[in-house]
Amino acid sequence: MCIQLISAMVFDRLKIDRRTLLEYVGAAVFTPVLANAEEASSMWGMIAKMTIVPGKRDEMIDVLKQSAADMPGCLSYVVAKDAADANTIWVTEVWDSMASHDASLALPAVKNAIPRGKALIANFERIAVTTPVWGVGLAAAHAQ
Amino acid sequence: MCIQLISAMVFDRLKIDRRTLLEYVGAAVFTPVLANAEEASSMWGMIAKMTIVPGKRDEMIDVLKQSAADMPGCLSYVVAKDAADANTIWVTEVWDSMASHDASLALPAVKNAIPRGKALIANFERIAVTTPVWGVGLAAAHAQ
Numbered sequence: 001m002c003i004q005l006i007s008a009m010v011f012d013r014l015k016i017d018r019r020t021l022l023e024y025v026g027a028a029v030f031t032p033v034l035a036n037a038e039e040a041s042s043m044w045g046m047i048a049k050m051t052i053v054p055g056k057r058d059e060m061i062d063v064l065k066q067s068a069a070d071m072p073g074c075l076s077y078v079v080a081k082d083a084a085d086a087n088t089i090w091v092t093e094v095w096d097s098m099a100s101h102d103a104s105l106a107l108p109a110v111k112n113a114i115p116r117g118k119a120l121i122a123n124f125e126r127i128a129v130t131t132p133v134w135g136v137g138l139a140a141a142h143a144q
Numbered sequence: 145m146c147i148q149l150i151s152a153m154v155f156d157r158l159k160i161d162r163r164t165l166l167e168y169v170g171a172a173v174f175t176p177v178l179a180n181a182e183e184a185s186s187m188w189g190m191i192a193k194m195t196i197v198p199g200k201r202d203e204m205i206d207v208l209k210q211s212a213a214d215m216p217g218c219l220s221y222v223v224a225k226d227a228a229d230a231n232t233i234w235v236t237e238v239w240d241s242m243a244s245h246d247a248s249l250a251l252p253a254v255k256n257a258i259p260r261g262k263a264l265i266a267n268f269e270r271i272a273v274t275t276p277v278w279g280v281g282l283a284a285a286h287a288q
Contacts, residue, residue, distance in 0.1 A: 045224050047191060047234060049272075065278050076220060076281035078238055080189050080274035090191060090274050092236045094222055094281070127271065128193075130224035130234050134209050137220035137238070137281050 043075065043138075044098040045130035050089045051123040057081065060089060060120040067113035073100025075138045087122070094132045187219065187282075188242040189274035194233045195267040201225065204233060204264040211257035217244025219282045231266070238276045 052060045061079055068077045075094045082088035095101040104110055132138070196204045205223055212221045219238040226232035239245040248254055276282070 043224075045222070045234075047236065047271075061277055068280060071280070074280050076222060076279065078189070078220060078236070078276050078279035078282065080187075080238075080272075080276040083273040083275055088272075090189075090272055092191065092222070094224075127191075128224075128232075128234055129227040131227055132222050132224040133205055135220065135222035136212060136215070136218050138222065 041097060043132040044095045044101050045128075045132040046091075046093045046101075047127040047130065048091045048093075049125040049127055050091065050121055051125075052087050052089055053120055053122050054087055056120045057087060057089060060117065063113050063116045063120065064089075064091065067109045070109065071100075071104045071107060073097060074104065075132075076135065094135065094138060185241060187276040188239045188245050189272075189276040190235075190237045190245075191271040191274065192235045192237075193269040193271055194235065194265055195269075196231050196233055197264055197266050198231055200264045201231060201233060204261065207257050207260045207264065208233075208235065211253045214253065215244075215248045215251060217241060218248065219276075220279065238279065238282060 050060070061081075064079045068074070068079075071077070073096045075096055076092070077094075078090075078092045080090045080092075082090060093101070095104075194204070205225075208223045212218070212223075215221070217240045219240055220236070221238075222234075222236045224234045224236075226234060237245070
């Protein structure tokens with residue numbers, strides 16, 4: 001699933017109202033791109049750190065796998081365990097555009113993952129929003 | 145190039161002696177894996193944040209592209225600009241094993257990048273060492 005929805009799960013649990021959440025997501029996601037018009041058609045990326053309820057990391061990984069397996073425009077989506085912290089998951093994403101990322105919010109598999117994920121995430125930290133510029137393992141058209 | 149060598153560039157500039165550097169790299173890279181034998185044959189990942197000398201980010205990206213284009217066992221290597229900070233680069237790596245990552249240290253393209261990179265990196269932060277478990281965009285054998 002895309003990271004905004006994971007973020008939404010956490011904020012919902014923390015009882016932040018929907019309007020505040022949307023403002024938060026809008027500010028964090030859209031501002032950097034709008035501020036830099038030349039990169040509007042570039043790749044879009046995200047690095048996120050999730051702290052999972054103890055004992056639930058593998059279950060959360062299953063949720064992520066099921067929701068993220070078929071998202072149009074997603075060039076890379078890596079789910080990784082932190083090597084030192086048994087309750088931490090890292091998710092790194094690369095999309096062909098921010099528009100593809102935003103469109104993923106409407107995918108049934110993404111929406112369906114929310115109820116499962118809500119109970120598993122203790123904390124969510126958006127480490128960085130990025131503009132990927134090159135990569136091994138990305139689609140050829142974007143890796144040159 | 146692999147992240148240890150980037151790290152080495154920075155530590156060299158900071159005048160830390162070679163023995164201290166090797167102990168640092170050894171401790172950071174090997175301890176988590178040795179402490180968890182069941183994952184010895186699993187994928188291996190890294191998330192790193194680099195602060196680049198102002199005005200030199202694109203040059204550093206070129207260095208990374210040239211050094212990392214052909215590294216055996218490298219499943220994903222994404223170079224990304226931070227969307228909010230003009231001097232920051234994020235590098236996220238996924239390897240089929242830690243052994244493949246370690247072997248990349250000896251590649252000529254990696255070794256040759258060191259002198260160029262040394263002058264461009266102001267700071268290096270290893271955000272996480274990871275055990276990737278699933279991913280879109282990884283080699284098929286490792287993505288299931």
